[in-house]
Amino acid sequence: MTYQALYRVWRSQRFDTIVGQQTVTQTLKNAIVQNKTSHAYLFTGPRGTGKTSAAKIFAKAINCRHSQDGEPCNECETCQAITEGRLNDVIEIDAASNNGVEEIRDIREKVKYAPTQADYKVYIIDEVHMLSTGAFNALLKTLEEPPKNVLFILATTEPHKIPLTIISRTQRFDFKRISTQDIVDHMAEILQSMEIDYDEQSLFVVARAAEGGMRDALSILDQALSFGDERLTVDDALQVTGSLTFEMMDTFIQYCTDGKTEEGLVVLNKLLNEGKEGSRFLEDLLLYCRDLLMYKQAPRLLANQSGQLTEGFKELGDNLLPETIYQYIQILSDTQHEIRFTNHPNIYLEVATVKLATLRKPKSLPVTSNEGAVAIDSAELSDLKQEVERLSADLAALKKEGPVKEAPAQKAAPKKSTYRLPTERVYQVLREATRDQLQQIQDAWEEVLQLLTVTQRAMLKASEPVAASGTGLVLSFDYEIVCQRASEDTELQENVRTGFNRILQYQPNLICIPKESWTGLRRDFLSQHQDEMVANSTNDALPMGEVELVPPEEDENTVVNEAVELFGERVVEVVND
Template sequence: MAHIALYRTWRPQSFEDMVGQKHIVQTLQNSLREGRFSHAYLFSGPRGTGKTSAAKILAKAVNCQNGPGIEPCNQCEACRRITDGSVMDVVEIDAASNRGVEEIRDIRDKVKYAPTEVRQKVYIIDEVHMLTTEAFNALLKTLEEPPAHVMFILATTEPHRLPATIISRCQRFDFRRVALEEQAERLRRVCGEEGIEIEEDAVAFIARLSDGGMRDALSLLDQIIAFSGQKITYDDVLSITGGMASDQFEKLAQVIQDRDIGAALTLIDSFMQEGKSADKCMENLIYYFRDLLMVRMVPNSEALTERILDVRRFAAVAERFTPDGLISMIDTLNYYQTEMKYSVQPQTLLEVAVMKLCSGGGAPGRSGAAAPASGGAVSPAAAGGERQDAVVSQLLGRIERLESQLAAIVKQGGTVSAGAPASGASASGSTRTSAVQTAASSRKTLEKADIYLAGRETPEFRDAAQRWSQVLGRVKELKITVHAWLVDGEPVARADSNLLVAFKSSMHRETSEKPANKQLIEQALQEVLGHPYKLITVMQKDWQAAADSKQQEAPKEELQLVPEDEPGGVVKEEWISEAIQLFGEDLVKIKED
């Protein structure tokens, strides 16, 4: 007889056999005892936690010839045939391959017919989240008000992808990951029934690797039996799964604490020579330091340290590190694990991450990630609080100095030389520095307001203003994101080869002033206007204020009346000049009286 996989051989056939779902089993049994079972159920949860098995057990319980009862008898013809999948009235559908509206319409047309072999027609739709929107719509009315002889059981690993209209029509049961101890107990029972001798450490390690999925644990056990035969050791499990023993991590943690980069790289190379994968090493290393942190912070909690085989040994290692150091190391490893997914050299990233831990550094780009990685001299938690207070005080002082410098610029018009930012300066300090530079640039521009005001009347500026829309269009062709910032500005004046553009938003102005963006804009100006221009920017409100101020300072002209018979050649010349300025030399003809 052909071998049958362990997870199929040991699939639960009754509620009593189900592992780790007591809250669901009790609810379903109570409803069966009282005859209050629903017409639609939704079973959701991680893979391998018993959703489909519970659905088939429920189908047998409601159709058992000796029931319905809280448990199927598994002896009558109905129970046996449902187990074999030969009852036409109990239909198991894989929604991943039958996800269209036509398949659901077929169900809708057939539900009205009474069952022919058992008392209740049951539809089990697995991976129901794979159905299309049209298929869900076709299922809605039938799911809400099916005939009395029909029951729907929907199973999914992703309930968030189901429409709320579907969920609201079902009784929802959330399956949980199976606890480590319950998995280990089940594995011991399977090994005992199959005549397999297995070490306790191997059982615990298999349970840990399955991550709460009972089916995964049985599949892994089946693979290890094929490798080891009738006797399974802890080393066999490590060999077949590519895992690493905790004593190897203990050596690595020791060299990290000693900051011995050479020894750390030698250990990693030995891992690779043993056939370990870099991503699996990184994952296991994160788990190891996580367990150290749990032992360090909550030493007596079995729930938080259930992954640990030898708590005392872990506690001895954890005492060498500070909690801040462990958190920093986990953060660093997590950063490089994310980067490893997109790298063609994962081993190199693993080595870089370990070297980073040895040097005491944190993840790149992470604020506050420079906590010491080693914990040679462990100081009280109060020492960490004092360091934080010092950093906060330093930042507050820096912010106050920047605010004072900005106020000086606004009031006096002077330029302020801001020193190099203090170590650990926050993003708020960087923002204020940028504001200081922007204000200083505006002040320098407005000091030349006379030159720019005079340039407003030149034909070159009028040409630039009229063709500004063409400039914007060319910028949009070159880079649409730069156009999005530049469209906030408009040309207001010209001086020599400088074109002054006023912006309403400081953010739009600062982005347009960035070297790469400014170069692109100046390129568009030259292409459209025919000669090179240098872009000068200013805030619109500042430019308007400067223009109004200069206009008020200009001397007022006095109107003087000159008699016609008085020698007034000067007056006539002024009229002629004004007429030429208004209408042009080609249209003005001068005739002598």
């Protein structure tokens, strides 16, 4: 006998065997038992959730002379004929290939005739949203007032494409995505009945890849069984679905948590070279981070849903704070959105890896004792008490003497950067910079990145060219730590020069600066070199409008303003020379 796919062999033949749709099946059974069936039904929901199977079971149950509790017997001639698709009174139509007005008019003509072999004539129209507007209009009147003993069952995955005039004339049943656990339990029953050994974790891999569709799950299971050798293993399931093992994700996230950017990029590159898809990689990581969050907040719920948890996963769950996991999920979610609109998804995956590895982790909370009190060092507690006493004394003195007008406090100094800015080198580029040169660099930037290694490309993806001369190129980096690494990487700089030489016959010296420092450097240069910039008419990279923003008398006015603030207007007298 010709081999049949698992989803065909194990297609549901009773309402009770439809997985994950108890509400829908119970309602349909009760309608049959109570003789309250409608003339038109609309079954909606994702693919592979049992819509067409439920329609055929309903056609059997309503025509079966030996049905019990709304279930067909599947043994009488009528049930068997409907199962085999040879009963003339149950017509199944594919609207994707029969979507014209003529086909619907043909139905309108034939629907007038009474059923010949069964009690009810049932029309099952699959993918009904594919019908044309004219076809919907032709169906409208018949659907509203069909002849006696005629039933319409419309099935679709996209109900928003169906006219409201059609929906309002039907009873709508929404089929939901099947849970991972229900899919796993059903596949386990099938494998046990087929006497095939399996690893429990392999079923979870298949079920997650199916995304809530039982037909997809059985198709993937069929592939995995053909790929394996008399036993379904986790490796077989991972190879067929393209998913990642828990150990792979443990290693990747651990590298990112430890700040090991290069090791994380190596793991990513290895996975991509093995044929893993970027979208599947991100989806698996998102689910993994979701499981980490559940492990911290609701460990019992996670144990019931995900099966086996590795030691590496438990260690990460114990060490990571929820705030860090939220940030991981946000970065991965943003990357998942970005790769939908690009032809180079690997670049976004590399940038996401760098972001995860360089993410600043929030400090953990103080350790609490068994009684619930926060454990604080005695010396630290003594210092806190003295500080409170001093503040209390100052407050009492202030209430007694009244408010005292004090000189305005100096602004807090900004946090000093650990990276030493190459100010003179930037100034040298700005003296000779031209807008045309910068435009050529920006146009060729993406092409140059493609000539670099994976690690180098990921590092430079967080930068952009901001100024260029005949001998130098200033790069502005989003992150200071990446900027410092790039400035120290001689191999990276040489590869960039080689890339520009191949494309533009241009070999610039790279000058790396943090993005937050670029505006200040440019403003200071304009302020200090106004006369030089005015005289050099060939430099059009820095418009003179910006020079005018820094007038020469700015410093003098600043001194006067500060003097007025310190001593008051009555004391300060301004004398013009």
